[in-house]
Amino acid sequence: MKNKKLKKVFSRFPFVALTIIFLFVLFFAAILSGVFALNFLLVAFFPDLESYLAALFSVASWLVVVVTVIHAANRDMVPETKIPWIICIIALNLFGVAIYAVFSSHRPSGRTRKLYAQLRRETAMHEKRVLAKETVHRELGNWAAVSEALATSNPQAVLHGGTKTEYFASGEEMLPRLLGDLERAEKYIFLEFFIIEYGKFWGSVLEILERKAKEGVEVRVMYDDIGSMGKVRSNYYKTLRKKGIACVKFNPFVPVVTNVHNNRDHRKIAVIDGKVGYTGGINLADEYINETHPFGYWKDTAVRLEGEGVKNLALLFLRLYGVQTRKAEDVSRFIPAEYEFAEGEGYVQPYGDGPHPLYGRHLGEDVYINILSSAREYAWFTTPYLIIDYRMREALILAAKRGVDVRILTPHIPDKKLAFSLTRSNYMALLRGGVKLYEYTPGFVHAKMCLADGEMAVIGTINLDYRSFLYHFENAVLMYRTKAMEGMKADMVAAFSVSKRQTEEDAKKNVVWRGLCELAKLFAPLF
Numbered sequence: 052m053k054n055k056k057l058k059k060v061f062s063r064f065p066f067v068a069l070t071i072i073f074l075f076v077l078f079f080a081a082i083l084s085g086v087f088a089l090n091f092l093l094v095a096f097f098p099d100l101e102s103y104l105a106a107l108f109s110v111a112s113w114l115v116v117v118v119t120v121i122h123a124a125n126r127d128m129v130p131e132t133k134i135p136w137i138i139c140i141i142a143l144n145l146f147g148v149a150i151y152a153v154f155s156s157h158r159p160s161g162r163t164r165k166l167y168a169q170l171r172r173e174t175a176m177h178e179k180r181v182l183a184k185e186t187v188h189r190e191l192g193n194w195a196a197v198s199e200a201l202a203t204s205n206p207q208a209v210l211h212g213g214t215k216t217e218y219f220a221s222g223e224e225m226l227p228r229l230l231g232d233l234e235r236a237e238k239y240i241f242l243e244f245f246i247i248e249y250g251k252f253w254g255s256v257l258e259i260l261e262r263k264a265k266e267g268v269e270v271r272v273m274y275d276d277i278g279s280m281g282k283v284r285s286n287y288y289k290t291l292r293k294k295g296i297a298c299v300k301f302n303p304f305v306p307v308v309t310n311v312h313n314n315r316d317h318r319k320i321a322v323i324d325g326k327v328g329y330t331g332g333i334n335l336a337d338e339y340i341n342e343t344h345p346f347g348y349w350k351d352t353a354v355r356l357e358g359e360g361v362k363n364l365a366l367l368f369l370r371l372y373g374v375q376t377r378k379a380e381d382v383s384r385f386i387p388a389e390y391e392f393a394e395g396e397g398y399v400q401p402y403g404d405g406p407h408p409l410y411g412r413h414l415g416e417d418v419y420i421n422i423l424s425s426a427r428e429y430a431w432f433t434t435p436y437l438i439i440d441y442r443m444r445e446a447l448i449l450a451a452k453r454g455v456d457v458r459i460l461t462p463h464i465p466d467k468k469l470a471f472s473l474t475r476s477n478y479m480a481l482l483r484g485g486v487k488l489y490e491y492t493p494g495f496v497h498a499k500m501c502l503a504d505g506e507m508a509v510i511g512t513i514n515l516d517y518r519s520f521l522y523h524f525e526n527a528v529l530m531y532r533t534k535a536m537e538g539m540k541a542d543m544v545a546a547f548s549v550s551k552r553q554t555e556e557d558a559k560k561n562v563v564w565r566g567l568c569e570l571a572k573l574f575a576p577l578f
Contacts, residue, residue, distance in 0.1 A: 112145050119148045123155070129413075129521060131440045135573055157313045157406050157522050167409050169379050170370045171207070177366060177386050178207045181359075190398065191531055194507045197421040198400055201529060204412045207366065208402035208529075213392035214358035216399065216530065218510075218538035222333045222340035225353045226252065232323050232355075233259045239269040239385060241322040241368045245315070245512075247274045248282035248336035250343075256335060257294075264295035272298040273372055275316040280304070282336065299375045314406050316371065317512050317523035319353075320364050325387045328361035329353055330401070330511055330526055332497045339497070347464040347494025350546065352433075354510045354528060354535050356399060359390040363401035367526055370403075397532030404513065405524040415513035416520045418529060419501060420446040426503040429456035431543050433498040437461055437474040438516040444477070448484030456487070459515070460546055462497075463490035469571070470516075476568035478558040489550035499527070502543060508536050 123136045136155055140147035158164070180202070187210060188195040201208050219225035233240060233256065240263060247253050264270045272291060274283075279300070284290070291298035301316040321329040331353025337343045339351055356364070369382050404414040423430050423446045430450055437459060439447075451457040459481070465471030478488055499519075501509040511527020513519045530536060 115148055116140055116144055119151060123151065128155075129440055129517075131517075138573075158408060159314055159406060160311065163374055164409060166377065166379070167370065167374055170373045173379050174207070174366045174370060174382055177362065177382065178209055180206075180209060182210055182212065193425055193427075194531055197418065197425055197507065198398075198529065198531070200421050201400060201402060201414065201418055204417065205402055205404075205410065205414055207363070208400055208414075209363060210398055210400045211358070211360040211363075212398050213390070213394070213396060214356050214360035214399045214533075215393035215396055216533040216535035217355040217357075218535035218542070219331070219333075219353045219355070220538065220542040222252070222349070222351050222353070225329070225331075225333060225355075226255070226340050228355060229321060229329060230255060230259060232321075232327050232329075233263070236263055236268050236323045238324045239271070239322075241271050241320065241365065241372075242335075243273045243316065243318050243320040243368050243371070244335050245275045245278035245317045245319065246282055246334035246336050247272075247279050247287075248334075250337035252337050252340050252342065253335045260296055261294050270296045271368075271372060272296055273301055273316065273368070273375060274298075276300040276303045277312065277315060278317070278334075299372065301371070301375055313518075313522045315518075315523050317519065318367070318371070318403070318526045319512050320368050320526060322361060322365045322368060325365050325385055326357060326361055326390070328356045328364040328401075330356075330364060330528060332499050332512060344494070346462070346466050349494060350433075350491055350496045350498055352498040352500060352510060352539075352542070354530075356401070356528065357391075358393055358396075360399040360401055360528070362386055362390075364526070367401070367403045371524060396534060397530065397536075399531075399533060400529040401526065402529065403524070403526045406522055413520045415525055415527065416440075416443055418509060418527070419443065419513075419515070422501060422503050422507060422509070423447060423450040423455070423457070425507075426450055426455045428504045429458070430501065430503040431456075431458045431460070431547075432515065433460040433496055433500045433543065433546070434515040435462055435466070435495065435497045435499075436470050436514050436516040437477050438470065439477060440517070440520070443515065443520075444480060444484075447481060447486050451485030457485070458487045458489060458547065460489045460491055460496055460543070460550060462495040463492045463551065464494050466495055472568045473571060475558070476571075478553055479555065482553065482555050482558060488553040489547055490553060491546060491550045493549055496546075500539065500543070502536065502539050505536065505540060507531050508533075508539055510535075510539070 119140050120137050123133055123140065126133070136151055140151055143150065184199070187198060191198055198210055202210065219228070240260065260270050260272070288298040288300045302311065302314060304312060319330055319333060332351045333339045333353045338345055338349045341349050365385055366382065369385065373379055402414060404410055420443065447457055461474055462471070481488060499511055499513050508530045509527050510530070511525065513525045513527050519525055
């Protein structure tokens, strides 16, 4: 235990946190010193101007504050983010204005946006609509609107039939299947994960990647710098390159005052030869296969695709990989000429989501809300964090008011105490609205899933929280009547059976702490 604590203290993460704090202080000190220096010089040369300048400065500063507040109030952003920004601006005056100017926008740089648009054009020929609208409406019935809305907002989210699906109720179930597919790779392997960490899971994967790279298989790995911070060395990508693996770390931390550090790559994608793909909540670290137990039993899930639907996952990887390497390439060689058609399967629609304006809407949240609007019998969710905005909360409550059995499974043992407290602070409103809440007593739920009426489902990386909806690069698979959904339902029923259903009495406990959480929740959209 002591070794773990020492490891955390001397890891890169505390250094980065202290660096960010130092940069904040330096940034504000620079503004303050500039203002005082200008005032000192003016007073030195014009002594009689002191009181006049003080009054002028006060009026000017408040004029700037008022203009900035008006800008924030009328800006096209999630409504919940406006109030905390306005409070920040008014309370901190010019400092608040400076913070707002630097950190209120979470859009990637202009260079990144331009390159991403180019990469979309490069991949467009491989993302043409496969099924006519008439076919979609005939096959999907009342669920067609969910699929069509997604495709309209994100034309890259192509709907495919005949893709084989397989569900995994845990990382332990997924690992041997993944290793077997990696062993059979002939052309290429793409891995994109938020976290990789030294240990049994990553070690068993890496052993195969090294061997395959020596055999001539093209191996590419992309991991998130902050997500993997403290899990691997800061220059670990260089180590992998020496092993013949093309590796990049996404959005490396740079000690500058900027908002770009919020745009993390939270995706989990594995693609083998363009024919087999994986996604879900599982990262390449030992707690995800319950080799370690930091928070009780780690409940996570994944889905395996085999067939044409994998093409979407491959192109999602290639676009973001191209953004990070700053290179556009011909992706045709990564797309198989033909796919086997799996009989007896439904439809899959893998899709990506990310920060505005690379993605025009908050697709992860849109899909969940549209499913809730179409559900007739039940809509069940699993999420590690439940930190939602007004429209998501109302969609859940409105579905429950219509008689839909709306359930949300959250952890009982938290990995982050503040996030857990913010999660619980949302319980009361949802419970009073008829939503059923369950806490998974064996441990921590990291799975990100939705299942509705046994006919439509989502599995991927998208949590029910602001970071997933607004800031991160995410991905998921929308499924209609696939074989994987049978396993999903059985697994969710089993998870509910070992969970504690929450009541209003539970939500009322610890009034003082709950009040503090309500206050903290006001500023949750900013972080």
